[in-house]
Amino acid sequence: MAEKLVPLVGSVPTNRHQADGSVDPHERIEVTIKLRRKVQTGLPTLDEFVAGQRAAGMTRAELAERYGAAQEDIGKVHDWAVQSGLSVSRVEPGSRQIHVVGSADAMSRAFGVELGRYLHARTRTHFRCPKSDIHVPQSLASIITGVFGLNDMPVVVHHGVRVGRRAAASSNPKTQFPGSFYPNEVAKLYNFPQTDGAGQRVAILEFGGGFDQSVLAAYFTNNIGLQTPPVVNGISVLGQPIKVDQDVTGEVYLDIEIVGAMAPKATIDVYFAPWTGEGYLNAIEQAVHNDDYAAVSISYGIDEDLRGSAGDPGWPMLNKNLDEAFQDAVAVGIPVFVSSGDQGSSSLRGVLSDQQTEITVYSNTAHAGYPATSPYVTAVGGTMLYANNGAVSEEVVWNELGAVQQGQFYGETEKLQNGKYYLGGAGGGGVSDRYKTMPSYQSGAGIALHSANGAGASGRCVPDVAGNSGSSTGYLVSQPPGSNPSVAPVGGTSAAAPMWAALMACVRESLAQAFNGSVPVFFFNDFVYANGTTAAFRDIVGGRDFTYTSDGEQVAGAFIPIGNNRSTEASGYSAQKGYDLCTGWGSPNGAELLKQLETWLKQQPATSKQRPAG
Structure with missing residues (x-):
């Protein structure tokens, strides 16, 4: 029987x-x-x-x-x-x-x-x-x-590759796209340590797409000025083909080229997995168990409220097992940087009926994105970075949303619908509706912020940190084959996550000297919240207004004293001095962060293990 x-x-x-x-x-x-x-x-x-x-x-x-x-x-x-x-x-x-x-x-x-x-x-x-x-x-x-694997629904979305506003044609991307940056320029503005990630490895998770080694070599040689391009390894998960395509390859180039330009001596392992729950889980677990990475970068996520019968199949089961994979990463001291999303406080994305234009969907309530909301990861929000004569002149909350529009679009879980939406993007942030207990590293730092969805509603707050993400202040990186131009600016918090991963590669190289080749196992968020008010972070409060012309052209307006990420009827969240739900503790001052981290680690109780710094 x-x-x-x-x-x-x-x-x-x-x-x-x-x-x-x-x-x-x-x-x-x-x-x-x-x-x-x-x-x-x-x-x-x-x-x-x-x-x-x-x-x-x-x-x-x-x-x-x-x-x-x-x-x-x-x-x-x-x-x-x-x-x-x-x-x-x-x-x-x-x-x-x-x-x-x-x-x-x-x-x-x-x-x-x-x-x-x-x-x-x-x-x-x-x-x-x-x-x-x-x-x-x-x-x-x-x-x-x-x-x-019984279901193969696409459960994650990449946090948008957004090409900046195009200026007059020019052979020089810096001239054609004023206000944009090469990744190594951002590293200098963020005062990265005087190291290059030698001996370190960084893992990047991708879901579809691929890369052309000759395109990478040309970019690192001609645009970044490296004599030797970084070592980049493609790793297939569950037999996923590593194949250059128009839809996802732009994200792949963005992630690789940011890490490679900022930490050029680090080895970059790129995990390509199917765009499914099974693929997402396997990619994370394979990376965590494969090597002692300086960091893992993930630019893909989903609104945490789209679970179970309300959206994605088996989401509670997947959620639990993903958290256990992140739990493993913490246990061995691998920081995981996850983009917080590009749809502001709504966290909902869609595509217009033309199947081409990605949008931010207007929402009645605030939403936060997973896995950024997982207490085990470091959630990365968005800023807009401006420079003058090689120094930061302004850095404000990333919000390039224009006025609310009305029209037809495909949302996350519904059929073609008529509703409200925004052109442009904004950094994700808010209070989790799923992790209702605020982690001790946040409550212990005096964080007492609440969800816009209800008076007194508290929980895991995101983001933890932030970095340059605006499309108008984007990173100049390679575009998919056939694109004109071949190098153009891309933004989104999907760019800020690999930036932080690259910083950690440079930081760990420096820590190796201070700790005789091995670094104590630690959880990065414990350090962040213990040192959020120090010079390791640049506090971000201001913002900037944006509008759009009738043909969708972005127009930058005035700087404003207080930025926000609102894209919901519930108002979203505004920046404030210190920690906030737009940019967390802010963007990094790399050299100062290294100094503070070394001091903090030496003050921590001895752990039973240290892991190799490379």
């Missing part, structure tokens, strides 16, 4: 996208099964972590051995999968993964589901998804913590 199947907690599927047929029963599907840890003792739970508990520093090997999957659990799940007609393609005890492969028909029987085909509203792509809860055998219900 077959064993009873029970529903897997948090696996409820979507019901808000258009049904579009059935799944071919012979379709080949690969699924990632996540298992429980051997033990939890010594690795704080989410509640314990938010309350201030930290794991003793450990190496990646110790993390895998102590907190990976038990061989007994692996054996039980392996045997069940084989008995169910599935093939086990890979077992990863350290990251607690078992990968199984089989036909759609076999998967349906094994997990007790019927698979349907749907049309995604905003991206207009087709995806596969269970029509009911995923089920597992009762004897394995306490062992299996997640099943990913």
Whole structure:
């Protein structure tokens, strides 16, 4: 008699996208099964972590051995999968993964589901998804913590590649796009340490696209002036093709070229994963368990309120397992920098009915983006940076939104709709509606800000830090093939996250000397909030007005004393002296940050482990 199947907690599927047929029963599907840890003792739970508990520093090997999957659990799940007609393609005890492969028909029987085909509203792509809860055998219900891959819905969006306003044609990008910067110029304005990331590695997560080594080499040689381009490695996750395309490659070039120009001696590992929950989880876990990275940069996320039956399939299950992956990163001392989003306080993006123009969707309530809201990561907000004679002349809150518009667009979860929206973008920020307890590193620093959605509503606040993100003050980077010009300015908080990752590569190179080749394991946010009022950060308060012409041309207006990121009826958030929900503690003063960090680390209680500084 077959064993009873029970529903897997948090696996409820979507019901808000258009049904579009059935799944071919012979379709080949690969699924990632996540298992429980051997033990939890010594690795704080989410509640314990938010309350201030930290794991003793450990190496990646110790993390895998102590907190990976038990061989007994692996054996039980392996045997069940084989008995169910599935093939086990890979077992990863350290990251607690078992990968199984089989036909759609076999998967349906094994997990007790019927698979349907749907049309995604905003991206207009087709995806596969269970029509009911995923089920597992009762004897394995306490062992299996997640099943990913039965649905392949695009659950994340990149935080917008925004090309700046075009000036008169010129062979010199600096002339053609006044106000824009090469990444190394921003590094100088942010006073990066006099190091270049030698001996360090940085991980970048991408979801689609690819890169052309000859394009990178030409950019670093001709535009940045490097004699030797940085080493860039493409790493495929779940067999994702690494292929240059028009849609996503611009984001790839942005991330790589910012890190490479700011930390030219660092090795850059670029993880390319499918644009799905399974891909997102695997990319993070593969990076965390692969190397002792100076930092991980993620420019992709999603409005944290789009979960479960309200939006994305199995979001609570994915949310839990992603947080555990970030928990692993903290345990081994790898900082994860995540862009806070480009839609201001609404956090909602869309595309006009022309399928070309990306917009910020006007929202009745404020939203924050995940995984920026995860207490385990460092959320990066946006500023607009202005310079004169090689020095910062102004730096203000990034908000290039014009007046509210009315028209048809595709939103995150609905069909074509008529509603309000903005052209342009603004830095994401706000108070989480999902992580309702403010982390101790924020409450201990005296942060007492509340959500715009309700009087007294508190929780995890974002962002933590910020950096240059405006399209009108964008980074001059390579564009996808066939673009004219081939180098143009790009903004968004997707640019600020790799900037911080590059800074950490330079910082860790310097720390290696102070700590004899090894650096204590620490959580970066603990340092940030303990030192937010010091010279390590430039406090950002002001803003600037923007309007748009009838043909969509951006027009910069006057600087204003107080900036904001409002894109909602609930008003959004305004900047203030000190920490705020627009730019966190502000942008970096790199050399001073290094000085403060070294001093702070030497004052911390000794951890059980240090990890190599390179």
